[in-house]
Amino acid sequence: MGSQAVRFEASEEFARRMDSEDPLRHLREEFIFPDHKSGEPAMYLVGNSLGLQPRKAKTYVLEALEDWAKLGVEGHFTGTRPWMPYHETLTEQTARLVGAHPIEVVVMNTLTVNLHLMMVSFYRPTRERSKILMEAGAFPSDQYAVASQVRFHGYDPERDILRLSPRPGEETLRLEDILETIERHGKEIALVLLGNVNYLTGQAFDMAAITRAAHKQGCQVGFDLAHGAGNLRLSLHDDGPDFAVWCSYKYLNGGPGTLGGVFVHERHARDKGLPRFEGWWGHNKQTRFQMGPDFDPSPGAEGWLLSNSPILQLSALRASMELFDRATMPALRHKSELLTGYLEFLLERLPPGFVTVLTPRDPKQRGVQLSLRFSKEPRRMLEKLNSAGVFCDFRSPDIIRAAPAPFYVSFHDVYRFVGVLERHARDSAD
Structure with missing residues (x-):
């Protein structure tokens, strides 16, 4: 109902x-709930900025600290929850949360770091196709990241960023205007990058329709799910964008500044030719400890990992992800x-x-x-x-x-x- x-x-x-x-x-x-001077129970309506602390978060963080104290380096492989594969314990939960296959998701880094890593792979401008399409009202960090990537490739943000604005007198974008812009400028656009929920207006976009229209024009497609993950029912695999990124401190209740997440569609899972920034933790797990000089990416989103995961942050996030599975x-x-x-x-x-x-x-x-x-x-x-x-x-x-x-x-x-x-x-x- x-x-x-x-x-x-x-x-x-x-x-x-x-x-x-x-x-x-x-x-x-x-x-x-936070204390409040009024003495009344708090009305916490700001989970879109920072979610509340799950009661189990402290227990799980202390558990990791105890293993560190008792086991030292051996905690990577033994103990209550070994650290080496710790991030993998959140993979299936994360996949269910965003409507993806487990191979398509990984918990790592923070949102803007992940956005840069994804644009390294999926923003490949050419003289004919150099533009990025985004919201004029996108969150400032996204605007900074996009402009810096455009400049990094030798292009001009004033010319090569197409910004979508509402019609005069309106507050939100119309889907037909987004699709019309993609059709009109599609051959010039290298990447369509939108927030699936706008941070300021709260407007949610039709990701499937936008992705279909952009792919029809030969564009790559990414979404910032900072205000969507844990808020909307997502179906990233079926909707088909090339990538998505999100943070975990808003609706996912992972704690201030905690790790974000990445989705890379399964069609890219084994494409070793995709350019990317490489790190040891993204190397094929079967041969990682051979310490070879040549990078062999793990299949799927894990191939974009750079470094081993911060366990204390994962521990706090784990508490909330368990609640998402329950609910x-x-x-x-x-x-x-x-x-x-x-x-x-x-x-x-x-x-x-x-x-x-x-x-x-x-x-x-x-x-x-x-x-x-x-x-x-x-x-x-x-x-x-x-x-x-x-x-x-x-x-x-x-x-x-x-x-x-x-x-x-x-x-x-x-x-x-x-x-x-x-x-x-x-x-x-x-």
Whole structure:
């Protein structure tokens, strides 16, 4: 049952009833909420920036520290969970999370590092085909990475980056405009690189349609899933992009600055001719310890590994990935559609003109996040929210992002959040 089939009610009784009937409600207890000076339970609506800490994260990190203390270097091969293959223990979970085959994914590095590594392989500009197509409103780090790659190859970012912008008077991109741009400029485009969920507007894109259109024109295709992994039901293998990258500290609750992930489609798994930056950990595991001088890449995404994995970070991420397997992405996505639909329903009952939702209304075009533009004093609005125990974030000049992540946000949290907004709207009108 989708959010459109539920008859929402603007009452506390309804919110509590939805929570009592929620099959995932017990998972909220698996996370640690930050303290707040209000003394009230925190309303944590900023999992799109940093997810909460799973209770087991500390246990797993301490477990790795204990093995290091007791075993020293032998911890690579013995102990509770040997370090040498530790990253492999997350491979099948990660594949399920993003809709991929295990050979197509690996947990490694951080997002922008992985983006650069992927562009080394999949952005191969020529005089005829040198351009990268991306969103004008892409996250700044993506824009910096793309511009630096274009300059590295001797091209001009002003000429060789095509930036997609919404139509005048609109906040989000139209799929038909993206596809039309690909068709019109396709023979000039080397790489189509989009975020599958825009960090600012919360708009989600049709990855399958974009990939088909770009491949038809001979372009390579990559996606930044920073706001998609753990948020949307993904089907990377079937959608068919050449690569994707993501971080694990937002919806994946892996901890600040933790490892990201990489998807490389199976069709590239054994292509040893693909240019790449090489490192020992990406060498074929069967011959790695022969210490030969010539690089022989492991099949699949692991062939892009550079160095052995930071075990303490993997340990923390492991705690969250186990919860994703318990909950399953279909169930989490179903709840997130209900939570976001309920939030939207309540926002529509606020005084006209007080707040505008920038994020598309169609659940297929968004994840859990709603981006809100306030008509008056948005920074003061943020202060009011913070003092009431609401954690959300601000993007200049006037946008507050609210993300009711389904692991740990309740329907009652959503009801309380909009109650704070309603009181502020009433005070502003007086």
